[in-house]
Amino acid sequence: MSAMLEVRDLEVAYGKIVAVKKISFSVEQGQVVSLIGTNGAGKTTTLRTISGLLRPTSGEVLFQGERIDQVAAHDIVARGLAHSPEGRRIFPRLSVEENLLLGAFARKDPAGVRTDLDSAYDLFPILGERRKQPAGTFSGGEQQMLAMGRAMMSRPKLLMLDEPSMGLSPIMMKRIMSTVSELQSQGTTILLVEQNAQAALKRADFGYVLEVGKIVLSGTGRDLLVNDEVRKAYLGED
């Protein structure tokens, strides 16, 4: 069986600046795969290209065996690939419920959306308590929960999370990361992009290290965690 997501020789450029240079990686069904790297390594660019918000200059993206690198963003969501963007990007002036319903925008089954709304509230009870409240009044951690819940509303087969731990307190980060594991156990495949390598690799089945647009290392999460170079560069150990 082929991988759920396969990226082949992907190259993405902003004008003359090449942000992602011929990278290849894959995500297998049911895995949590981490993409780690410093600022400007090209992680976010990679995710934005996969979800159709950017177009690659060359290379291919295959989702469930079909090429999606020229497919419109809203079609990609409808096919089951959700993207929770960097910086959460919730709609601050809309209520929690409206935010969640927007996550389900591509779906045409109102009854199913209702059920998933309830399961989002089960996953994050705090959202259920404040479903009518404008999302902008939430704390960072709650906004991240909302962003994840919103992405899950499209009932994705593959969920891409872009830096979910950004700017969160350690306690909140723990909560978010355990939710990642919970979602995996429920059968969602996850591509996790993180600067926080420790947290991301601990939960990852497989990991890739991105450095200025290139994949420089790959391996299981456990292997990368103990890898000397990774420890030096990303975990701040000498």
Next chain:
Amino acid sequence: MTDVKTPPAEPETAAEPQGKPLAWPLGLAGVVLVIAGSFLSWSYDGQILGDLSINFYPGGLQILAIILALIALVLLLAEKGPLTKLGAWLDVTAGLRALGLTLTLYMLLVLVAISADSDGLINVNPGGYISFAGAALILVSAWLLPLRQLRDMSEARLPAWFEILSIAVLMAAVLFVAAYALGLEDAWSFILCLVFIAAVAAVLFRTGALSWVGHVAQRNRKVLTLSAFLVAFLFPFTQGGSDANMSIATQVLVFAATAMGLNIVVGLAGLLDLGYIAFLGSGAYVAATMSTSAFATIGWKPPFLVVMLIGAGVAATLGLIIGTPTLRVSGDYLAIVTLGFGEIFRFSMFNLDGNNGPNLTNGPNGVPGIPDLEIGGFNFGDVHTVAGIELGRFSNYYFLLLILTAFVILVFSRLNNSRIGRGWVAIREDEKAAEAMGVSTFGLKLLAFAVGAFLAGLAGTIKAHQDGAVSPDQYIFLESAFLLAAIVLGGMGTIAGVLLGATILKLLPEKLRFFSEYRLLLFGLLLVLMMRFRPEGLVASRRRQLEFHEEDEALAVEVEEERLAVEEAK
């Protein structure tokens, strides 16, 4: 907003600072003086301001002053006296201050008006001065009284029948005041009537009663909508067979229906369209060229309902044609491109005169002599008598336009509360995030453009027949700007607000003709003041309010984070 518990209310006794002991009797004396003065003669000249010269027989403007004084009385009694229960809920003093200010302004303007219309202050009779002094007394007393704690009016619950009765009374008052204000012949009376309306509105707003009205309206939305339409429907019957005001009213309705269409594009989808008038124009031109006018250029004369659909269809098609290339740009760029489109439309109509292409529009002459509509044997040009009241030509169009406006409002509210409406709002808020959520941004923006154009086209087909003539100079950029101004003034994305904005912007220039040279100056000033004091528009949608009062939002976040920290500490 947040479910954070506010600290328990302070005991009533502590929250009751005593004002100057003189304040209350002073206010009462003011009320008495205003009323007494109003029963006396205000003006020596009986020819001006609807005759205020007779003792013990108050004219219209004097009755308005008495009404304001009675409101002041109610407020004073709510401060101290039999109505204190009311005073527990309303910020009486703030209301009284607003009333004192506006009533003093009202009386001052009366004096100015008398001296301007007649020959100087000599024509003011003692009654006018007495009422003016009374107004000033109320003003002084209001500033001596202490302000109070405002209670949350969303908690105020009264029996359902009372709420519905309040809506009915409010609507009846709107109808009565509208009929009265429109019936005023001279501009000074009209301005004074506006000050009166502003005074009542200010009192309702400052006391907090308006927020109660808002909550009641939320709870009884259906009743409110129905009664609003009933009032609009009854309006022609208050005109006693005169068609003069109905002519203005039909123009208001065309303008309002068009503004509602633009409200979908600007208010919901957030696309700034500065050439919207072109869609109204294309509908009007379709209806004109297919009419039985001697100057019509198209030989096919289908029934009007078909013409309506064609006109709207042409407008929507134009919307798609202009939208497909231009909706890839956004913000200021889109505004410029649509502005250009509006001008292209006007110049095309100007030039399609047979010299520079096919003769479709007769160029600058346009299509005059468009006959009145006839639908199913009913001729809109005829005068009909219903229940003893003559309904003229404009009343006929008024009813048709009322149906159109209702339809446009229906489309707007259905879209607003639908999945599509949610997509539009998401695009307006954060287009990139919306795209990542699976919202097909381009398709939805195009749809907003097309729906808006369709509705404007519908209105245009009726407008052509009602005006009787169509020419390019009716569809200038300024008209698009006015439509936009109506939306901004009233409140983007709301129904009531845009209707209100459209009414104000269309009605005032008609009634204040002597201001016509300064019309643009005044509107400019009005918009600047709005942006300064109430950027979300007269009627604000919840989201807009958040948008323009970010500091409150920041505050809410702070409160939330504090609460969270406390929780985590446990």
